[in-house]
Amino acid sequence: MNGLAPLHRDPRVVEAADAALAQLAERCPTLRIAMIATDDGFEVTRVESALGAPDDDRLASMASTLIALGDATIRALALGGTSHVAIAGTRGSVLVRRVGDHPLTLVAVFAPATDVDGKAARMVAAGLAAALAPEAEPALRRA
Amino acid sequence: MPEHVILFAGPMGAGKSTAIRALSDIEVISTEATNTDRAGADKDTTTVGLDYGEIDLGPDEKVRLYGVPGQSRFDFMWSILQERAMGLVVLVSATMPEPERLVHEHLSAFAPVARRGGVVIGVTHVEPGMTDLGDRIVQAAHAVIPERPTPVFALDARDPQQMRTLLLSLVADIETRIAMAVPS
Ligand SMILES: Nc1nc2c(ncn2[C@@H]2O[C@H](COP(=O)(O)OP(=O)(O)OP(=O)(O)O)[C@@H](O)[C@H]2O)c(=O)[nH]1
Ligand SMILES: [Mg+2]
Numbered sequence: 001m002n003g004l005a006p007l008h009r010d011p012r013v014v015e016a017a018d019a020a021l022a023q024l025a026e027r028c029p030t031l032r033i034a035m036i037a038t039d040d041g042f043e044v045t046r047v048e049s050a051l052g053a054p055d056d057d058r059l060a061s062m063a064s065t066l067i068a069l070g071d072a073t074i075r076a077l078a079l080g081g082t083s084h085v086a087i088a089g090t091r092g093s094v095l096v097r098r099v100g101d102h103p104l105t106l107v108a109v110f111a112p113a114t115d116v117d118g119k120a121a122r123m124v125a126a127g128l129a130a131a132l133a134p135e136a137e138p139a140l141r142r143a
Numbered sequence: 144m145p146e147h148v149i150l151f152a153g154p155m156g157a158g159k160s161t162a163i164r165a166l167s168d169i170e171v172i173s174t175e176a177t178n179t180d181r182a183g184a185d186k187d188t189t190t191v192g193l194d195y196g197e198i199d200l201g202p203d204e205k206v207r208l209y210g211v212p213g214q215s216r217f218d219f220m221w222s223i224l225q226e227r228a229m230g231l232v233v234l235v236s237a238t239m240p241e242p243e244r245l246v247h248e249h250l251s252a253f254a255p256v257a258r259r260g261g262v263v264i265g266v267t268h269v270e271p272g273m274t275d276l277g278d279r280i281v282q283a284a285h286a287v288i289p290e291r292p293t294p295v296f297a298l299d300a301r302d303p304q305q306m307r308t309l310l311l312s313l314v315a316d317i318e319t320r321i322a323m324a325v326p327s
Contacts (some may be wrong), residue, residue, distance in 0.1 A: 006180035039176035040189050041216055061216040064191040068174035072192070077171070103177035143177035143187045 007103065008042035013132065019106075020128035022045040024108065025121040029119025032092065032109045036046075036128070037063050037143060039103040054109055063096045064106040086118070097121050103142045147206045147314055148227050151194070152253050153234035154245045155213035158267040159299025160194045163210045163232060165303040166310060167196025177190030178242070183214065188317070191217060193224060223255055229260035230313050234300060235280070236268040243279040249270065250287045261316040262293055265309050269297040 007013060017036035024034050025047050036044040041061035046053075056062070070085040083089035084097040092111035095118065099106055106125045110117050151159040164171050174192030178184070194210030211217070225319050231253050235242045246264060250257065264284055266276065277295055284293035294312060298305040 002271040006182065010291065014259075039191070040179050041176070041191055042180060045320060058216065058219055061191070062219065064176055065174070065212075065220060068176055068192040072172050072174050103179055104184070142177070 005128070008038050008043070008044045013104070014045050016128055017045045019048075020106070020124050020131070021045065023127070024106075024120055024124045027115070027124075028035065028063045028110065030110045030112060030114055030115045030117065030135045032111050033059070034108040035059060035063070036099070037105050037107055039067075039105060040064060044104065048143070051111060059107060059109075063094075063105055066094075067098065083123075084140060087139055096123055097125045099125050101142055102129055102132055104128070104132075146204075147229055147312045147317065149153075149206055149208050149230040149232060149310065149313065150224060150228035150256055151208065151210040151232045151234060152221070152255065153213060153232075153249050154236075154239060155189060156186060156239070157234035158265075159210040159213065159234055160190050162232070162265070162300040162306050163194045163196040163208045165301055166198055166208060168199055168307050169197045171196040189214065193220060200314070205308070219239075221252055225256050228253075228256045230255040230317050231260065231262040232265060232309065232313060233262065234265045234267060237266050237270065237273050237276055238268045242266065242276065243283040246280050247283040247287060250284060250293075254287055257288055257293075261313050261320060262288065263309055263316075264293060264295045265300070266295065266297050267300045277327050296316060 002046055021034050025031055031049050032051045033046060033048050035046040037060035043060040064113035066085050067072060071082040074082045084095060087094045092109060095108045097106045106121055151162055151325055160173060172195040174190060175188035176191045178186055178189045190210060190212040198206040198210040198273060200206060211221050211224050231247060233250050235245050256310060264280060280295050296309045
């Protein structure tokens with residue numbers, strides 16, 4: 001975000017996000033869809049598995065809302081910073097995880113989630129944060 | 144009187160979160176995220192969930208204030224938040240292109256609240272010389288809610304006194320309608 005392209009169309013961010021999602025897809029057999037989105041709900045990139053992605057064009061913005069609401073709760077209770085929000089449904093689950101200090105989230109829908117998925121998402125988000133860190137300018141930081 | 148639930152709607156950067164911060168007697172609950180696309184509005188953060196504040200009007204009269212995200216990709220929150228609301232404040236900035244079109248759009252999205260309760264429009268960022276803007280906004284509101292006049296205020300969302308005037312006129316309007324609708 002240097003006045004040219006918005007963050008979700010920044011080629012460097014899109015490239016690193018694509019690489020991170022490919023890793024996640026490889027590790028998580030029950031993944032239906034994973035997405036990197038901005039904190040304010042724009043989709044950066046996605047990967048859909050053969051299991052079929054749920055049909056919702058609001059996934060990026062809903063993820064943004066979920067983590068912000070979680071964050072408001074964590075703040076009200078003085079529990080520090082929010083790392084992730086997880087919601088379990090009877091036929092699948094949704095995970096929204098922050099990407100380090102970048103205004104980005106990793107969103108993943110599993111059907112259902114397995115034990116490895118949460119850990120894989122944590123490692124992939126940390127990897128993406130690190131991949132973006134060296135050249136990150138202040139504008140890339142979360143407000 | 145019972146509790147009032149008032150919803151603040153309107154486009155990104157109109158001043159919804161600012162207004163609720165200016166009005167609230169409690170520390171507001173907010174869900175701001177980094178604004179990563181300055182094309183919409185040139186500000187650091189944008190609401191992605193809701194704003195919540197409260198005003199005490201008396202020992203047992205409370206007003207609950209909810210702000211929605213202005214950007215339409217969060218319109219699922221518009222549906223969720225309008226269910227309980229009895230009053231609507233539509234904010235728009237005078238410096239946006241075609242503010243009257245934005246009023247039409249956002250008032251239409253929340254028209255059920257305006258119809259069952261009450262509605263006022265607040266125009267922020269007003270500068271001297273914007274002479275016909277009021278008429279254009281009144282016309283836009285009339286096109287959506289033709290059955291009654293919709294008050295339009297020029298104000299600064301940062302100013303608690305001005306916001307309170309707008310809010311009290313809305314609450315008075317709602318209470319009058321409730322009182323008149325009670326069969327005698
Ligand atoms: N100069 C001026 N600034 C104003 C006025 N009203 C509001 N502002 C400023 O305009 C900005 C409005 O931002 P927000 O309150 O975040 O807008 P919002 O409607 O909540 O926007 P979203 O949550 O992104 O939809 C803030 O920086 C306010 O300080 C006004 O009448 N005059
Ligand atoms: Mg806001």
